[in-house]
Amino acid sequence: MNKRNFIKSFGLLAVTTPFLGFDSKQSMELRTLLPKSIQKGDTVGIISPSAATADRMEFTYAKEAMGALGFKVKLGENLQNRFGHLAGTDEERAKDLNSMFADDEVKALICIRGGSGAARILPLIDYKKIKANPKPLLGYSDITALLCAIYSQTGLITFHGQNGTGSWNSFNVKQFEKVFFEKELVTFQNEQTKGDDLVIKGNRIQTLRGGIVEGKILGGNLTVLSALSGTPYYPDFKDSILFIEDIGEDPYRIDRMMSTLQLNGTLAKIKGFIFGQCSGCTPGGGYGAFTVDQIMDHYILPLKIPAYTGAMIGHIPKQFIIPVGAKVKMDADAGTFSILEQVFS
Incomplete structure (x- = not known):
């Protein structure tokens, strides 16, 4: 993970790109928005909003892990793209995120990995669409940019945890099932x-x-x-x-x-x-x-x-x-x- 490159690229973006749709008064009145629940048999979308994945087997691992959890899987249109160190252009990565939230078939989103670059797409995210279609979003590390942005703009509860290519050991699987399937107050x-x-x-x-x-x-x-x-x-x-x-x-x-x-x-x-x-x-x-x-x-x-x-x-x-x-x-x-x-x- 090259987080320092991320900071440089985000700083440039902050200077050159206006913040879209930000209402300071609205942010002060932010209410918590709950995502819809999910269950086995649902379709989850796998997206790559940050860095590119170099090993093609990682895509297979992520898809198989979601299948083993009981889900059907839909891959982002631009999941395997590459633009520099990123998984596609900013527009392509934002498009996959927005499309998955707009797709009624997709019930949850999981980020395949972190790395750097997620902050570059924050002004391109359709927060109104997310607010109208609240779904669970799971990821960590560089995905922190998405978790913070989506919460600050919509109030939607998101989930800081395993990426798609992360470790799906028994501890993580058991906790996933408690949180998402059993809806336990963990x-x-x-x-x-x-x-x-x-x-x-x-x-x-x-x-x-x-x-x-x-x-x-x-x-x-x-x-x-x-x-x-x-x-x-x-x-x-x-x-x-x-x-x-x-x-x-x-x-x-x-x-x-x-x-x-x-x-x-x-x-x-x-x-x-x-x-x-x-x-x-x-x-x-x-x-x-x-x-x-x-x-x-x-x-x-x-x-x-x-x-x-x-x-x-x-x-x-x-x-x-x-x-x-x-x-x-x-x-x-x-x-x-x-x-x-x-x-x-």
Whole structure:
């Protein structure tokens, strides 16, 4: 994933392309919109709104995974296109997204992968069409741009979780079935296995500040989220619970992005904080460096809100499927959060 190229390309787009259909007054009156429920036998659409997929077998894996979950599959018209590092031109990728939401046969959308480039299509998305045809959209990493934009413009609950080419292990499949088929009000708690050691070391959480709080859960990939700052596609985090994750970023970059969330007022608005996994985010060389733990302490502890780190969120084989925009109850001491209300209509 080359997220830094994404930021450069999005910055250029922000300068050269006007934001379409943004009404600040309307955004302040945003109401939660529930997607329609899905079941086995339904048709899901597979789209590629970000980077291109180089290995053709990945398309087969994604299609077979959806079939194994019990779905019929419809592939985006431009799914296998390529334009530079992207899966087609901005217009082609936006067309697949808009077409799937407009197609009555398609009941849900899954993004085949992340990478970079999803933010380039945000001004081309037909948000009115999405609002008139609310469907589940699943993906993570660069797909954070879509999850945030769609929520900020329509209020639609989307889902931060496995991409089509991701790991569909038993943990992820079971959670998918609980969320989408059984419509369970899931409690998200890290899976732990003791192993041959005196103490459990895998998937441990760290409580930064204890407490229980309720609010809408919003967030996603930190790099992509911070790059949306100052645009109409950045959600209003007032009284929310913020969750973030990232991969392959030096701690000084994590510090810079957390500083952005502080400077744009996000951290002052939130009621709770969950940090997932930051894979490969270890200090590099040079004259001294912060650790990610130190960075979280610096920005989060002064807020005096319930907060914990280490949740199973991010670029990891087993990950939570989070309904972005849903009301949840978070317990920072236990390292859990639970869905409080039904997330499907």
